[in-house]
Amino acid sequence: MISEDSRNLIAGEVLSFNARLGRVGLGLALAAAVGTTLFLQPVGAFLPACLFHELTGVSCLTCGLTRSLEAAAHGDVLGAMHFHLLGPFIMAGMLIACMVCAAEAVAGRRIVQLRQARWQPRMLLVVAGIWVVYGVARAIVELL
Ligand SMILES: [Zn+2]
Numbered sequence: 001m002i003s004e005d006s007r008n009l010i011a012g013e014v015l016s017f018n019a020r021l022g023r024v025g026l027g028l029a030l031a032a033a034v035g036t037t038l039f040l041q042p043v044g045a046f047l048p049a050c051l052f053h054e055l056t057g058v059s060c061l062t063c064g065l066t067r068s069l070e071a072a073a074h075g076d077v078l079g080a081m082h083f084h085l086l087g088p089f090i091m092a093g094m095l096i097a098c099m100v101c102a103a104e105a106v107a108g109r110r111i112v113q114l115r116q117a118r119w120q121p122r123m124l125l126v127v128a129g130i131w132v133v134y135g136v137a138r139a140i141v142e143l144l
Pocket residue numbers: 050051052053059060061062063064
Protein backbone atom coordinates (compact mmCIF):
# COMPACT_ATOMS: atom_id res chain seq x y z
CA MET A 1 0.00 0.00 0.00
CA ILE A 2 1.28 3.45 -0.90
CA SER A 3 1.32 5.91 1.98
CA GLU A 4 -0.27 9.32 1.60
CA ASP A 5 3.14 11.06 1.72
CA SER A 6 4.80 8.97 -0.96
CA ARG A 7 1.68 8.98 -3.17
CA ASN A 8 1.81 12.79 -3.19
CA LEU A 9 5.37 12.78 -4.50
CA ILE A 10 4.72 11.07 -7.84
CA ALA A 11 5.63 13.19 -10.86
CA GLY A 12 2.78 13.67 -13.30
CA GLU A 13 0.15 13.44 -10.60
CA VAL A 14 -2.80 15.74 -11.26
CA LEU A 15 -2.89 18.50 -8.66
CA SER A 16 -6.09 19.45 -6.88
CA PHE A 17 -7.41 23.00 -7.09
CA ASN A 18 -6.11 23.73 -3.59
CA ALA A 19 -2.68 22.32 -4.46
CA ARG A 20 -2.54 24.51 -7.59
CA LEU A 21 -3.64 27.50 -5.51
CA GLY A 22 -0.83 26.71 -3.06
CA ARG A 23 1.68 26.67 -5.94
CA VAL A 24 0.40 30.08 -7.08
CA GLY A 25 0.70 31.51 -3.57
CA LEU A 26 4.18 30.12 -2.96
CA GLY A 27 5.34 31.16 -6.42
CA LEU A 28 4.05 34.71 -5.92
CA ALA A 29 5.67 34.94 -2.48
CA LEU A 30 9.01 33.78 -3.88
CA ALA A 31 8.71 36.12 -6.87
CA ALA A 32 7.96 39.01 -4.50
CA ALA A 33 11.02 38.16 -2.39
CA VAL A 34 13.28 37.96 -5.43
CA GLY A 35 11.70 41.07 -6.95
CA THR A 36 12.23 43.04 -3.76
CA THR A 37 15.94 42.28 -3.83
CA LEU A 38 16.14 43.67 -7.37
CA PHE A 39 14.95 47.09 -6.22
CA LEU A 40 17.47 47.36 -3.38
CA GLN A 41 21.19 47.95 -3.68
CA PRO A 42 23.52 45.64 -1.72
CA VAL A 43 25.45 48.53 -0.22
CA GLY A 44 23.95 51.75 1.00
CA ALA A 45 20.36 50.58 1.26
CA PHE A 46 18.61 51.21 4.54
CA LEU A 47 18.63 47.95 6.41
CA PRO A 48 18.08 47.58 10.14
CA ALA A 49 21.22 46.66 12.04
CA CYS A 50 21.51 43.19 13.51
CA LEU A 51 20.94 43.41 17.26
CA PHE A 52 23.15 40.36 17.92
CA HIS A 53 26.00 41.92 15.94
CA GLU A 54 25.49 45.27 17.67
CA LEU A 55 25.72 43.66 21.10
CA THR A 56 28.49 41.13 20.50
CA GLY A 57 30.45 42.40 17.50
CA VAL A 58 30.10 38.92 16.01
CA SER A 59 27.94 38.06 13.01
CA CYS A 60 24.91 35.88 13.62
CA LEU A 61 23.86 33.08 11.25
CA THR A 62 21.90 35.48 9.03
CA CYS A 63 24.14 38.56 9.12
CA GLY A 64 24.75 39.76 5.57
CA LEU A 65 22.13 37.50 4.05
CA THR A 66 19.88 40.32 2.81
CA ARG A 67 22.82 42.13 1.20
CA SER A 68 23.99 38.79 -0.22
CA LEU A 69 20.58 38.12 -1.80
CA GLU A 70 20.51 41.65 -3.19
CA ALA A 71 23.98 41.24 -4.72
CA ALA A 72 23.03 37.85 -6.15
CA ALA A 73 19.86 39.32 -7.66
CA HIS A 74 22.04 41.90 -9.40
CA GLY A 75 24.30 39.18 -10.79
CA ASP A 76 27.24 39.83 -8.46
CA VAL A 77 27.85 36.29 -7.25
CA LEU A 78 31.28 36.94 -5.71
CA GLY A 79 29.99 40.03 -3.95
CA ALA A 80 27.05 38.00 -2.71
CA MET A 81 29.39 35.35 -1.31
CA HIS A 82 31.38 38.10 0.39
CA PHE A 83 28.29 39.19 2.33
CA HIS A 84 27.06 35.64 3.09
CA LEU A 85 28.42 32.46 1.54
CA LEU A 86 25.01 30.82 1.18
CA GLY A 87 23.18 33.80 -0.36
CA PRO A 88 23.72 32.86 -4.02
CA PHE A 89 22.60 29.29 -3.35
CA ILE A 90 19.49 30.49 -1.53
CA MET A 91 18.72 32.87 -4.41
CA ALA A 92 19.15 30.04 -6.93
CA GLY A 93 16.89 27.81 -4.85
CA MET A 94 14.22 30.51 -4.65
CA LEU A 95 14.34 31.06 -8.42
CA ILE A 96 14.13 27.33 -9.14
CA ALA A 97 11.29 26.85 -6.65
CA CYS A 98 9.47 29.84 -8.15
CA MET A 99 9.74 28.38 -11.66
CA VAL A 100 8.64 24.92 -10.50
CA CYS A 101 5.63 26.43 -8.69
CA ALA A 102 4.65 28.41 -11.79
CA ALA A 103 5.07 25.41 -14.08
CA GLU A 104 3.10 23.10 -11.80
CA ALA A 105 0.33 25.68 -11.30
CA VAL A 106 -0.02 26.17 -15.05
CA ALA A 107 0.29 22.49 -15.97
CA GLY A 108 -1.91 21.32 -13.11
CA ARG A 109 0.44 18.41 -12.58
CA ARG A 110 3.36 17.69 -10.31
CA ILE A 111 6.57 18.15 -12.28
CA VAL A 112 9.24 17.57 -9.66
CA GLN A 113 9.40 14.09 -8.21
CA LEU A 114 11.17 13.49 -4.96
CA ARG A 115 12.42 9.96 -4.50
CA GLN A 116 11.32 9.45 -0.93
CA ALA A 117 9.34 11.47 1.55
CA ARG A 118 12.04 10.87 4.17
CA TRP A 119 14.59 12.56 1.88
CA GLN A 120 13.31 16.03 2.74
CA PRO A 121 14.08 16.07 6.50
CA ARG A 122 17.57 14.71 5.82
CA MET A 123 18.22 17.39 3.22
CA LEU A 124 16.99 20.06 5.62
CA LEU A 125 19.37 18.74 8.28
CA VAL A 126 22.29 18.84 5.82
CA VAL A 127 21.49 22.42 4.81
CA ALA A 128 21.04 23.47 8.44
CA GLY A 129 24.33 21.79 9.32
CA ILE A 130 26.19 23.58 6.54
CA TRP A 131 24.62 26.86 7.63
CA VAL A 132 25.62 26.39 11.28
CA VAL A 133 29.17 25.27 10.42
CA TYR A 134 29.58 28.29 8.15
CA GLY A 135 28.16 30.63 10.81
CA VAL A 136 30.40 29.27 13.55
CA ALA A 137 33.49 29.35 11.31
CA ARG A 138 32.74 32.94 10.31
CA ALA A 139 32.27 33.93 13.96
CA ILE A 140 35.58 32.28 14.91
CA VAL A 141 37.37 34.14 12.12
CA GLU A 142 35.81 37.41 13.27
CA LEU A 143 37.00 36.79 16.84
CA LEU A 144 40.60 36.09 15.80
ZN1 LIG B 1 23.04 39.20 12.43
